[in-house]
Amino acid sequence: MTFISVPAAVFRDGGNLTYFQVILGLALGKLFIAALLARPYYQSQGVRTAYEYISARIDPRTGEFSMVLGLILNVINTGIKLLTASLVLDVITDWGIPVCGLVIVLFSLLWSALAGLKTVIWTEFILFLVFAAGGVCALFYIAGTLEGSLADAFQWLGSQGKLVLFDFSLDPERRYTIWAGVIGSIGLSIAMGATQGTWQRVRACRSVEDAKKAYNFSALFYVLHLFILGTGLALAAFYHEHPLSADVIAELAKEPDRIFPHFIVTELPTGISGLMIASIFAAAISTQNSALAEAADVTVHHLYERFVKGASETHYLWVARLSIVVWSIVFLIAAVYFSRFSAEGLLDLTFRLPNYVYGPIFATILLARYGIGRFPSFVTGFVVSCLATAAISASNVSFFYWCHGSGLIMFFIVWALDRRPLERSDIVTLQARP
Numbered sequence: 001m002t003f004i005s006v007p008a009a010v011f012r013d014g015g016n017l018t019y020f021q022v023i024l025g026l027a028l029g030k031l032f033i034a035a036l037l038a039r040p041y042y043q044s045q046g047v048r049t050a051y052e053y054i055s056a057r058i059d060p061r062t063g064e065f066s067m068v069l070g071l072i073l074n075v076i077n078t079g080i081k082l083l084t085a086s087l088v089l090d091v092i093t094d095w096g097i098p099v100c101g102l103v104i105v106l107f108s109l110l111w112s113a114l115a116g117l118k119t120v121i122w123t124e125f126i127l128f129l130v131f132a133a134g135g136v137c138a139l140f141y142i143a144g145t146l147e148g149s150l151a152d153a154f155q156w157l158g159s160q161g162k163l164v165l166f167d168f169s170l171d172p173e174r175r176y177t178i179w180a181g182v183i184g185s186i187g188l189s190i191a192m193g194a195t196q197g198t199w200q201r202v203r204a205c206r207s208v209e210d211a212k213k214a215y216n217f218s219a220l221f222y223v224l225h226l227f228i229l230g231t232g233l234a235l236a237a238f239y240h241e242h243p244l245s246a247d248v249i250a251e252l253a254k255e256p257d258r259i260f261p262h263f264i265v266t267e268l269p270t271g272i273s274g275l276m277i278a279s280i281f282a283a284a285i286s287t288q289n290s291a292l293a294e295a296a297d298v299t300v301h302h303l304y305e306r307f308v309k310g311a312s313e314t315h316y317l318w319v320a321r322l323s324i325v326v327w328s329i330v331f332l333i334a335a336v337y338f339s340r341f342s343a344e345g346l347l348d349l350t351f352r353l354p355n356y357v358y359g360p361i362f363a364t365i366l367l368a369r370y371g372i373g374r375f376p377s378f379v380t381g382f383v384v385s386c387l388a389t390a391a392i393s394a395s396n397v398s399f400f401y402w403c404h405g406s407g408l409i410m411f412f413i414v415w416a417l418d419r420r421p422l423e424r425s426d427i428v429t430l431q432a433r434p
Contacts, residue, residue, distance in 0.1 A: 001084045002228060003135070003280065005347040008257040010232025011239075012345065016164040017229050019347070021181030022400075027219040028182065029189020034215035036369060037193045039426070041202040042211050046430030048301050050199035056428040057368040061375040065382075066364045067302050069357055070195050071295060076354050078291040079334025084257065084346055085284030086335060091261040092277065097339045098332075104281065105328045108288035134276045135227035141268060142234040146241060153237040162236055175348070175398045184400025188351070191358045191403055194365035196294040235263055255342045288331065292324045299323040352399040359385050359406030366411050371423030373414040380417060385410035 009015050040053070047053050051070065055063025082101055089100035146153055157163055167177045174180070192198060205211040239259075244252070251258055261280075264273050300320050308315075341349055360382050367373045373381075388406040393399070 001081050001346065001350060002225065003283075004084050004088060004260055005257050005345065005350065006225070006228045007232035007235055007260045009345060009347040010162065010229060011235045011259050012252075012256050014161075015232065015236075016162045017233075018164055018167050018176035018181070020165055020226070020229060021167070021176060021178050022185050022351075023181075023222045023225045025182040025185025026189060027222040029186045029192075030215045030219040032186055032190055033193045033198065034212040036190065037198065037365070038202055038211040038215065039208050040369065040428070041199055042205065042208045044428040047428050049298060050194060050196050051298065051302060053199070053428055054194070054364060054368040056430060057371050057426075058373050058378065059375050062364070062368075062373065062378045064302070065375070065378070066194065066361070066368075067298055069361050069364070071298060073191075073195060073354055073357050073361060074197075074291055074295055075330055075334050076357070077350075078288065078331045079338050080346065080350050080353065081284065081287050081291075082331055082335035083338050083342070085281060086339075087255060087257055087342070087346075088261045088277070088280050091258055092265055098336050101332050101335045104284055105288065105332050107281075108285045108292065109325065109328055111285050111289050134272070134279065135224075135231045137272055137276075138231050138263070138268065139227065139234050141272075142238045146237060148241065156240060157233055157237060160236070162233060172397045172401060175400065177398075180398045180400035184398070184403060187362055187404035187407065188354075188358055190365065191362035191407070194361045194368075196298050197290060200294065200297070231260065235259060238263070238267075253343070257342070257346045288328075291331065292327055295327040296320040296323045299327070348399075355399045355402040356389060356393075358403035359389055360410055362403050362407030363410035363414070366407075367414055369426055371425070372411075372420060373418045377414045377417035381410035381414040384413055 006019055009019060010017065041050070044053055044056075047056060049067075051063045051067040053063075054066045082104060083097065085104050086097045086100040089095070089103065090097055093100065095103075143150060154163070167174065168179075169177050170179070171177070172180075201214070202211045205214055248258075248262060264276050268276070297320070300316055300323065304319050304323075305316070308319075338349065338353070344352075363381065363385060364378075367378070385406040388409050389402050392402050392405055397405075
């Protein structure tokens with residue numbers, strides 16, 4: 001998603017490099033997850049999901065409610081990522097978003113049947129390196145085809161305001177400021193720590209220290225996002241010298257994220273173009289597989305096993321596979337629906353839509369981490385958090401402030417109603433289920 005949406009955000013009118021501030025926040029967020037959740041997630045015994053951990057730390061009803069929030073977040077995030085890949089395929093084939101999404105979903109189902117979690121993690125790592133190399137190739141290719149000098153290109157980019165890196169404005173309505181980008185992205189990262197995907201990744205490591213190292217080391221890879229930002233600058237300079245046709249400009253007005261796929265298909269040499277397109281689809285399929293595994297895991301352990309207990313592992317495996325098909329359909333419906341908002345830009349859409357639920361999820365994992373609350377106080381805090389999110393969004397405050405704003409309100413309300421000190425014993429030990 002980043003590989004497509006970030007260059008488009010830099011390229012479009014008024015775009016610049018201020019997304020770099022979000023990169024800083026996301027990198028710091030990885031460090032926070034390692035410090036807050038790696039040890040309790042890895043060392044807890046007798047729990048199989050993040051939501052069972054929340055159940056044990058607060059109470060079962062809160063855990064079930066957090067599961068619903070986690071599934072909603074998974075649908076939103078995966079739907080947007082599926083929309084991104086579908087858009088790329090639509091640029092190539094002109095089949096339309098629904099058909100392109102269906103094709104990707106079908107390949108994702110096949111990959112889900114063949115690959116395990118560790119395969120997905122290694123695939124994501126390799127593809128990230130391929131994307132970084134692709135960004136570098138695009139930069140060098142454009143630099144070699146510019147008619148003017150690089151100095152002239154940077155001078156023009158500066159005159160268009162595209163070289164702005166930091167924005168220290170205190171205006172809460174501005175989206176990409178240092179305050180919104182860094183503080184907001186840290187909050188989003190912590191909220192993502194409450195999901196089953198984070199639980200699975202931590203538990204896939206060999207030790208607590210390995211889990212911490214994995215998240216700390218992953219923060220360093222955000223440096224490579226600088227190449228993706230540079231790709232956006234290169235696209236702006238290239239199409240300043242080689243203006244787009246009226247038809248393409250009209251398409252970009254409706255779907256601005258088409259610009260980099262358009263460049264890949266129409267300008268890059270065939271070999272490089274094919275490799276980058278294949279990598280985009282492989283990443284989309286791998287991402288879908290990870291989201292499907294998360295949803296299926298939660299469906300079986302939290303929903304199905306409640307009604308069908310004591311069945312064989314083979315039985316539960318077939319139920320998981322059936323749930324993967326059902327969730328694939330849900331993700332496809334979400335992607336088609338989100339395509340109605342494509343004109344906003346996928347980058348903004350990626351942060352705005354999940355922020356409607358990030359606040360309560362952010363509060364939930366902090367409450368669970370420190371053993372605060374019971375379901376009645378949790379519900380009270382949740383309602384106030386939702387009202388706060390509605391008020392903040394109606395006031396046109398940047399969506400980067402919604403998560404920690406509404407989340408902290410919920411946290412302190414629940415803490416005030418619960419009237420208990422923070423617990424430091426964050427490890428859960430339950431009797432393992434047969």
